[in-house]
Amino acid sequence: YFSATEAYEEAIKHNPNYIIARMNYGVVSTERLGDFDGAIRQYKAILETKRKLWSIPFIYNNKRSTKINKGLAYYNMGVAYKQKSLYTADNNWVLKRKYLQDALDSYEKAAKILKKHYDTSYNLALTQHLLGNYHDAGLNYCKAIEISPFNYEAHFNLAILLKHLKYYKESLNELEKATDL
Numbered sequence: 001y002f003s004a005t006e007a008y009e010e011a012i013k014h015n016p017n018y019i020i021a022r023m024n025y026g027v028v029s030t031e032r033l034g035d036f037d038g039a040i041r042q043y044k045a046i047l048e049t050k051r052k053l054w055s056i057p058f059i060y061n062n063k064r065s066t067k068i069n070k071g072l073a074y075y076n077m078g079v080a081y082k083q084k085s086l087y088t089a090d091n092n093w094v095l096k097r098k099y100l101q102d103a104l105d106s107y108e109k110a111a112k113i114l115k116k117h118y119d120t121s122y123n124l125a126l127t128q129h130l131l132g133n134y135h136d137a138g139l140n141y142c143k144a145i146e147i148s149p150f151n152y153e154a155h156f157n158l159a160i161l162l163k164h165l166k167y168y169k170e171s172l173n174e175l176e177k178a179t180d181l
Contacts, residue, residue, distance in 0.1 A: 002033070005028055008021045009025070019046055026076055029042070029080075030076070040080050046073040079103075079123065121141075122157075125140030141158040155175075159178060162174060
């Protein structure tokens with residue numbers, strides 16, 4: 001993974017607007033190296049990159065891919081912030097909450113762009129759940145379920161949320177759905 005990040009750094013050095021290299025660098029940094037700040041820097045660089053939009057009717061149009069890459073950068077930045085909050089010392093709740101709020105902001109921006117992206121809706125709901133915003137968490141779990149009804153995670157976490165809110169029957173129904181999946 002260190003070799004991969006070195007290769008991405010070299011590619012970025014030769015082309016600072018190389019979105020795919022920056023995105024992959026951020027993913028490896030977050031998921032394999034625990035370098036959350038490095039990943040966040042890459043995602044912010046993607047968001048700050050001014051892309052020239054080209055359109056040749058019926059042949060080429062980069063508007064959609066540019067928009068999707070922006071949404072994925074916000075989503076991945078949310079993942080990095082959420083991971084950063086999980087690795088913050090347990091006794092530092094203020095800092096944990098700040099990182100969760102940064103994750104929430106990133107997921108909300110991603111959700112505006114990636115409207116039918118299960119992982120964005122699910123992680124937005126999970127972050128709202130962690131922050132105690134139960135109403136919005138429930139709505140976003142339901143949106144995630146609507147997008148991907150056969151994914152057990154959203155059903156399971158919705159069941160946990162409903163149990164916490166003392167909706168035991170509804171919680172049991174969601175838990176049974178999660179178990180079946």
